[in-house]
Amino acid sequence: MLRVGLSGGIGSGKSTVAARLVELGAVLIDADRLAREVVEPGSPALAELVERFGPRIRTPEGALDRPALAQLVFGDEQARADLNAITHPRIGELTLERMAQAPADAIVVHDVPLLVENGYAANYHLVLIVDAPEHERVRRLEGRGLDAADARARIRAQATDEQRREAADVWLDNTGPVEELLAEVDRLWSERLVPFERGVRELRPAPRRPPLVVEPDPEWPRTARRLGARVLRAAGEAGMRIDHIGSTSVPGFPAKDVIDLQLSVRSMAEADGIADALAEAGFPPDSGCRGDNPHPVDPDPGHWVKRYHSSADPGRPVNLHLRVPGGPGWRTALLLRDWLRAEPEARADYLAVKRELSGRFAADEGVARYAEAKEPWFAAALPRARAWAERTGWTPPEL
Template identity: 45%
Template structure:
């Protein structure tokens, strides 16, 4: 099983990609859907919100009145913190439950609007970001969704910018064309990146590099840092340091571990995280579009 983080700025077209992946067999976990589910009528989440913010946040039908909740929960930082303390654990628990229920060979696609802003990218095997020019996104929001132009600009400005997104993206899907063109591009990613990555990890083998995808790296300068962060997420407290080196566009990552036991424990974690052994005492990327090698060394 692999976990794919899917995101993009508002109006970029992320839902088309999510739908394409699901149609291809992806196991879709939608963060927005979960956020609504955990506060449905008669849910424990809704009862906690009513206890915290009062019955005025309910509509006549007993469902959550979101504007009423927003007026109270975003009135000050203390109220915002209280809201998050209620909803975030519920969303996290439901998300983990769905992931635990996924088949062992699943490509779990987690659709998360604020993936970049919440700094979650290192915890996925692959991050796919849908991008589109801000002017085009503004046009879509005002014409297709009926948003006021100032409201649309404010929502765009409140999110990460394209430079921040590219820095964490393993795949950048340009959506300056039609939904049909985007679906075709997403299908190619599924066939040539996601399914091979999952199969390689399950088999415990490094990938054969695909020159097309390796050349399509969204931000080559950010790649070593992105891989370093991902290895920290995999290794956790078994590592005392993670550093990037390497030349010719193939980063070499060095993980320093505290002792031999930690090095032994790290092997299966690296394989599951997308860096299986390459037969030479090192580890290598299982992603055909992201070549990299990993060396594990003991601390001096």
């Protein structure tokens, strides 16, 4: 099963995307619909709301008067917190029930208006955000009967564009004709969601891409934060720390479009114990790499052991390295990152090697051969990095 979070600001066109995904075969769970379901007449939640906010929020027929409740909670943080405390746990329980009822091979789309505001992004394999300019959203809301001032107030009470971009794996721009939006959703379904679901279900990493160095992407750090939050959630108490490592962690540095993450765990036994949870979260074990290669300066393979997972998402390559803190592999990954961040000459040297090797190898076996071809540079660079650490007093981050 693939869990997809869908959100967007009011008037963005989220419902249009949800409807198209259902047409394509998705199982939709609509948070707004569940929110209405838990406060139906006679429900315990409605009784609690009446006790908290008074009888005026109930219609003569015994139903919840939603506009009356909205007037009481809009702009009142405490009232909104009380409302959420009554309704959210029940909505959460109902959501889990509906997800459990979906087929094992389903792509479940959870339509949540406040996904970003409530910090739910790490719960999903992928988050889709639908967006449109504010003036267009106001125009759409006016068409639904809201006045412009009310529409703008509601928009500004929700998450900002920057907050949504932090959560978004996919940003769907609904500025142009609806046909363009639907075509983009169709491509997303066939090229990413369907193969991603299959990879999660079959515990199979996405096919590797040829090792090709590209220009730096300013989204890499944000992507790493988002993926790291999912890894930590899946790892639970076993996950001590997540770090963005590798070339994409060096600002402004050309690299393969692959996010490398290092998850710190107390032991390899704990790493093995969370393998299934990581796989279910979209990061299955990758048999193509069982552990680190020892460097010539420290040839003992026992010092460099790790566990290795990759992403099942064909749209976002990820290498996930599980290591025990304090080991040379763990320390070296952090040292080389920080040394490259600090030393322009080191970056220039490394980039020359990367550019020379870029595009030389095909996808099959290419990643391993690309890594092997860089080993001589790393063997020479590691003493330089260690000397820099000694000179500057560098130490690894605290756990």
